[in-house]
Amino acid sequence: MMRKIFSSAYFWTVVGAVGIVAVAWVGRARYQPVVTGASAPEFTVRNLEGEPVSLSDYREKVVLLNIWATWCAPCREEMPSMQRLYESLAGTDFEILAVSVDAPLGEISANGMAGGDLAAFAESFGLTFPILHDPSGEIQRTYQTTGVPETFLVGKDGLIYRKVAGGTLWDAEANQELVRRLLGE
Structure with missing residues (x-):
């Protein structure tokens, strides 16, 4: 009788389903989707001088975290608007x-x-905000991106207030208003 039960396809289907549910249940606490309203995951990457830079270095600031690549056309298109936004908010607790x-x-x-x-890219666009490098792409896994550019607006409280997949005009009035609101202006 026991041999018949263990050789049954039904038995192994049930055992497999229970196993999948158990693995999902155990792993649920570790999976935190990176969406608007979620805490921005910590990361450490390098600046162009090779020094480590972490998100936690910018606590109490509003941070526009942009994940990009030099070969990405939409990334290249949005960089000038990011620079204009950066310049318009100079002297505030805003960082890109x-x-x-x-x-x-x-x-x-x-x-x-x-x-x-990266240095030549930044120079050609006149970029004065921090250009960082993560050649391993670990930040893409951490932030669960689907491509580049992908951008996260992080408030002083460490929460994500906006997530944008694809390029956008960062100096558009609506974006500036959101950043200023997060700055408390």
Whole structure:
């Protein structure tokens, strides 16, 4: 009788389903979707001088976290509007952290893209906000991005107030109003 039960397809289907539910139940606490209203996950990447930079370095600031690449056309298109926003909010508790996921210069990434010259890119666009680098792409896994550019507006409280997949005009009135509201202006 027991042999018949253990060889039954029904038995193994039930055991498999119970196993899947158990794994999902145990893992549920570790999975935190990165959506509007969620806490922005901590990360550490490098600046162009090779020094570590973490989100926690900017506590009590409103942070526009932009994940991008030099080869990405929408990324290139939105950079000037990010610079204008940055300039318009100079002297406030606002910061832009632009994290490139390019491969290191002279190397090819896993998706076949050549590494970009981040310093030359920043200079060509006149960018004065921090340009950071994460060639491993770990920030994309941490923030569960689907591509580049993807941007997260993080309030002083560490919560995500806006998530944008794709390029946008960051100096548009609605975006400036949201940032100013988060700044308490």
